[in-house]
Amino acid sequence: MTQYAIQTEELTREYSTLRALDRLSLEIPAGSIFGFLGSNGAGKTTTIHLLLGLLRPTAGRAAVLGHDVATEIDEVRRRTGALLDKAGLYARLGVQDNLEFYGRIWHMPRRERRARSEELLRQFGLWDRRKEPAGRLSFGMKRKLAVARALFHRPDLVFLDEPTAGLDPVSAESLRRSLVDLVAQEGVTVFLTTHNVPEAGKVCDQIGIIRSGQLLASGSPEELRASAGSNRIVVRGSGFTEEAFTLLALRPEVERAETRGGTLHVWLVPGSSAAPIISLLAGCGVLMEEVVRETTFEDAFLSVLGAEDHEPQTARVARGRFGAVRADEAFALSVPEREGSELSAGVA
Amino acid sequence: MIRDVAAVTWKEWRELTAAEGWESGLLGLVLFVGLLGLFLPYQVGRSWLSAPWVMLFWIWIPIFLMTTVTADTFAGERERGTLGSLLATRLPDRAILAGKIAAAVTYVWGATLLSVPLSLIAINFKAPGPLAYYTTGQLGTVAALALLSSIFGAALGVLGSLRSPTVRHAQQTFSLGVLVAFVFPVFGIQMLPAASKTGLIQALVFGEAGRVALVLAAVFIVLDVLLVTAAMVTAVTAVRSRSNVAA
């Protein structure tokens, strides 16, 4: 059992009428970067809360680093780090003091705390701002600091709930790069959630795709790509006329077709041949410079979800007096934290 | 466990004295020390050192500072979204509670002790003559009573903040509580039979300070033990029930 960093069996969580997580069974090997990929409301945060004992499962079991979360949660929390959906930095404390606090929590000796905070702050480009209150950092820097804090005590496993959400592409890429470097150096197992498909394909060696609380597929990006089949033709050239599209739409094996900056992309029903399509295109005057048959990770993801409903799932969003309220905001007060613990009770 | 409590206390102190937002904290502290260390002793004069009823000030005034300090402890973390991350760390519930209580106690008690030397200055300034000073016994009594009442206020305040969704809510509850706690004894005394009423007032005005202090200390020791035990037991039951995952 210990060779798996995380093992869940039919893990289920219900909120009154809603099943936020539906019989999740997962085995995540130690040492991997596991990406939990799904739209908003899919059940990613719920899963992390269950694995950290902040929520209790309605049914099922889970073990983290070989410790049952129901009976040995202290041991789980001792050996893991977490960046939760609310980053939870202390805005009034200095950047370095935010790390210092976590070092004290994990009983790190003073010298080690110093060295570790310098190492991480330099790695994330925050060293020059170490004395400033964390609240004054930019959004992207706060995210980096929160990741550094989650990794500070060298946990065996770290949970990162949408670490790059809300970042501009450059900051997101820089955070991803620092993260991948650190993981390679320190051999920490990572459980990260994301709704960003290319990110999962780039960063993770194992991926689980979740929708409405159900695990739809899991495996390495290559495996997922292979199982989706090579079903896309990419044509570089010119002369993609209305007529060509109309004819394509009539072919039963064509799922959809679109142009993207000078290239034509045609998605085929898995298993069908490309040759008739190419001759059809040639027949209606399309000039082809290059034709490639490929599958991206994105295609694989969409084929798993079923191309028709990859739109974000808007699960029962509460409506306030002033119109729609984001689900997280509406639940801000009721989100259980260490469910059953007095420290989070009395508010609902 | 001690290191866990110390870690939380360290963080609380850092936040209480952080440069950011320190203005309002400092204002509260200055007002408090000004009231208890300068204004009141100046008004009362030399009897500030010896009158038994003055001990009620040393017990009562720190409660005001306590409400502002403790309102933020849990409600503030909840409001600013830091509580979830704190609960995901290895800290036991009990250590988080105890650390927050300890920080509030040391902060408020420290401010109270700061008022002691100031009050001597105020008294000697008001009533010149032979130097007015505290005996060791009087000093010990003031320090002990202030500590006991700080523990009482801190445990009550932290538990109250734990049950409040927002800091504002906690502050409103505390203001109400302080008002009730003030009005109740005043009316309570009116209700007493005439004989006991004069007896009580006589004890507070002309009584022997040492004996009054002992009674007050005894009351607060009982209250403190009850409250702190309640706080720790709630946390312990919570820890235990956490492992009984609903099937």
Ligand SMILES: Nc1ncnc2c1ncn2[C@@H]1O[C@H](COP(=O)(O)OP(=O)(O)O)[C@@H](O)[C@H]1O
């Ligand atoms: N405290 C709660 N009460 C009721 N429903 C909730 C609560 N927290 C989350 N949910 C619902 O559970 C589902 C899964 O949420 P979540 O795990 O936060 O999704 P994700 O992190 O993938 O965006 C959503 O439909 C969400 O609205």
Ligand SMILES: [Mg+2]
């Ligand atoms: Mg989420």
